Amino acid sequence: MIEIDKVHKSFGKVEVVKGVSMTVEKGEVLSIIGGSGSGKSTLLMCINGLEPIQGGAIRVDGIDVHARSTNLNELRKRIGIVFQQWNAFPHLTVIENVMLAPRKVLGKSKAEAEEIAVRQLTHVGLREKLKTFPGKLSGGQQQRMAIARALAMSPEYMLFDEVTSAxxxxxxxxxxxxxxxxxxxxxxxILVTHEIRFARDVSDRVAFFRKGVIHEIGTPDQVMGNPSRPETAEFLKSTH
Ligand SMILES: Nc1ncnc2c1ncn2[C@@H]1O[C@H](COP(=O)(O)OP(=O)(O)OP(=O)(O)O)[C@@H](O)[C@H]1O
Ligand SMILES: [Mg+2]
Structure with missing residues (x-):
């Protein structure tokens, strides 16, 4: 479970996350929607400890992400993250790119890492592309490779930040x-997405971010089908 508890995050003097609280249960899919600059990406970065926070706490299965005693490298093995764009190593093949983290971070043998990479690349439909170089993949294939790369660490959680917008x-x-x-x-x-229809379809809950706060949160039917706040309705209207 991911618990986000009254989190405040500032860059310098500018507060961009202003007291956000929500929990994501095991097995749950939560989508974050909202306008540009509302703090969506920043929150994702805070969840896996890529950014410090100035108030509140984030706990992943009870482990305080920002506590001094927390081993972030250990924690990050459990949280895969996929961004809009991922720069694969261009001189390594697809399979070699996916094998890197299992080898270097998990200490797997070459054979084990190979087995993991083949399994995850097959899973995302790239069985035919193992020996291809990343530069020869389409954008969609590159994003699926990035997902396979994250899955190769056997994460318990996956964070996606607008993986389709480029x-x-x-x-x-x-x-x-x-x-x-x-x-x-x-x-x-947890997925940050502009694909409203997809979010509605796949999510258990949807959070609408506005100006660094959760303006509205609920089931897709509530938030997207029958928003309780005018700004939510306005945002949804602006997306199509
Ligand atoms: N490293 C940084 N240094 C300073 N300000 C930052 C930094 N990263 C983000 N910000 C600011 O924090 C605010 C929130 O940015 P964030 O990237 O979280 O928004 P977002 O909701 O993901 O927007 P978008 O939909 O455009 O991706 C913005 O005003 C942004 O300029
Ligand atoms: Mg963003």
Whole structure:
């Protein structure tokens, strides 16, 4: 379970997350929607300890992410994160890219890492691309490779930050399908997305961020089907 408890986050004097609280249960899919600059990416960075916080706490299975005693490297093994773009090592093949973290971070043997990489790349539909170089993949294939790379660490949680927004429209579907598959398999996920219809479809709950706070949170039917606040309705209208 991920517990976000009255979290405040500032960059210098500018507070961008202003007292956000929510919990994500095991197996749950939570989508974060909201306008540009509302603090969505910042919160994701705080969840896996890429950014310090100035108030409140974030706990992952009871472990305080920002406590001095917390081993962030250990924690991050359990939280996979996929961004809009991931720069793979261009001189390594797809399979070699995916093998890196299991080898270096988990200390797996070459054979074990290979087995893991083949399994995860097959899982995301890239069985045919193992020996290809990343530069030869389409944008959608590159994002699926990034997902496979995160899955190769056997994470318990996955965070996705607008993984489809840099893609040509015709490539979005294959990446969304991969995320849908993970959710069907019971992966606990937090996804920041502009794909409103997808979020509505795949999420257990949706949080609408506005100006650093959760303006509205609830089931997709509540937040998207029957928003209780005018700003939520306005935002949704602006997305199509
Ligand atoms: N490293 C940083 N240093 C200073 N300010 C930052 C930094 N990262 C983000 N910010 C600011 O924090 C605010 C929230 O940014 P954030 O990236 O979390 O927004 P977002 O909701 O993800 O927006 P978008 O939908 O455009 O991705 C913005 O005003 C941004 O300029
Ligand atoms: Mg962002």
């Amino acid at each position: 893609l040509d429209p015709q490539l979005v579907g294959e990446v969304l399908d991969t995320m849908r598959m993970l959710s069907d398999e019971g992966m606990t996920m």
